[in-house]
Amino acid sequence: MILRKIFTSVILSVLVALMAGCTSQGQDQEKSQPSEQTTPLEKSWEEISSTAKGKTVSLYMWGGSDSINRYIDEWVAPRLKEQSGVTLKRVPVNDTKDVINQLLTEKKAGKTNGSVDIIWLNGENFKIAKENQLLFGSIAPKLPNVQDYVAMGAPDLQYDFGIDTEGMEVPWGKAQYVFIYDSKHVAEPPKTIDELKDWIKQNPGKFTYPAPPDFTGSAFLRHVLFETSGGYEDFLKPFDQQIMDEKSQAAWAYLNEIKPDLWRKGETYPESLAKLDLLYSQGEVWMTMGYDAARASNEIKKGTFPESTRTFVLDKGTLANAHYLSISFNSAQPDAAMVAINYLLSPEAQIAKFDPRHWGEDMVLEPSKLSTEEQQQINSIDRGVATLPAEALAKHKIPEIHADYVDYLEKEWKTNVAKD
Missing domain, CATH: 3.40.190.10 (Periplasmic binding protein-like II)
Structure with a gap:
């Protein structure tokens, strides 16, 4: 009887020790890895960049311009993949309202793993998306290039057709009619x-x-x-x-x-x-x-x-006005989407977009925040015979x-x- 009690006590002690070891090991793993419940808005930029590698992200955008399409497909996509490991897939649309309607349908159906990652939008489409909670959240404060180069507090960037963006969309370019x-x-x-x-x-x-x-x-x-x-x-x-x-x-x-x-x-x-x-x-x-x-x-x-x-x-x-990039509420790859948008706001990508050989559109970056070399690069760009001078456009x-x-x-x- 005494031997049986000793044996039982030893077995219990071993089991307790094993359970304690497993709990400790699990806690160590939790400390070393971000929780699966952690959203990109709660992660560090290093964690976001690491999670994004090897992922494919969709960019739903108006497809009516050959030069804009080539800029995305032939200039942006290869460099983004080389630098960050993210593959960018451009999805052309005739009208951004079609994308908004698609997201409305998915939200009503409770679809949490959508096909739309990044959306190119502004104005009334942003208004509808914001009012119906179709956007991922306030992404602007998480993007290093936005914080380093974009004056998000400027009225022409903070307000999209009179609507406060609240960081839910990030300015991609400026345009004038x-x-x-x-x-x-x-x-x-x-x-x-x-x-x-x-x-x-x-x-x-x-x-x-x-x-x-x-x-x-x-x-x-x-x-x-x-x-x-x-x-x-x-x-x-x-x-x-x-x-x-x-x-x-x-x-x-x-x-x-x-x-x-x-x-x-x-x-x-x-x-x-x-x-x-x-x-x-x-x-x-x-x-x-x-x-x-x-x-x-x-x-x-x-x-x-x-x-x-x-x-x-x-x-x-x-x-x-300015036009913007945002992430859908049910993006399947929000980390990769944030990395892609951050690259599109880099001096390298914005200067290339400013060049008429690629697109020719005004940048959203503050020139004073760029390096001397980058400013010289901008000043050397010929915007073409039919393009009005920047001063004439600004005056009107x-x-x-x-x-x-x-x-x-x-x-x-x-x-x-x-x-x-």
Whole structure:
């Protein structure tokens, strides 16, 4: 009996020791590895970079520009993979609203492992995404290149069409609206919306604009609204139905007045900027437009646009804004997405994007925060014969209005203008 008690006691002691050892080993492993429950926003940048290696991340973005597509596929993707081990897959979309609708559907269905990682967006699409909690979270404070080179507190970067970004999206580039024309056919480009109306009447069939909600066509509506209603100032405030009702009537009258003299007599409109560019390149219309100030020069170099192509802005100004990158709420690879976005905000990638050989768009980095060598590199870039000087563009910048007005204008255009 005594031997049996001693034996039992020894066995119990051994079991306790083994259990203690296992617990200690498990605790050591927990200390050495981040918890599986830890989100990227709680990890260090070193942990995020380590987790991202070997992963593939999707970038859902407007695919209507060959030069932008090549910049991503041929310049960014190989360097990102070489430097960080992350593979970037570009997924072209016609309209970012389609991506937002996809995320809304996935959220309603409770899908936690989505196919969308990074989204290129701004304006009303960001507003919808933020309001419906479709974004991953405040990523800006975690990205080293954002903290080192981007003035996130600047009003034109912190607010996206009047909506506070709260770090949920990161500025990728700055853009300003320009009108593109063939100087062989347009000796003196219009300086105001009224002068544009006169030109359209004198040259029937040679002008049109993309049908909203295409973002280029939507912006054209806003230019008409501002100049026919006395300016943009009233629309910087939160949405006011009375102001909109009063101020928009002249815009609808203007758009209906030019309608019979548009391409195909306004019976149809190109559904995208890409289609409008095609009409311009074929000589069917003599003007196109868009937010990329260097695009005309790029298209001349490619042989798509005639060499007589030039750009102009309106005397009262054209819209300027920033566009952003964000991560979806159910991204399957949020760590890799953060690494990819951080690289797109690096001086190397931003300077290449500024070069018209790749894209030609304005950077979001603060030049004063760049090295002397990087600043010299920027100053040496030739942005092309059809690109207006930076000073001329800056003098004619006007701000984007609140996203609620944009959404309202797009819907009302269908009722008031495209009704036939």
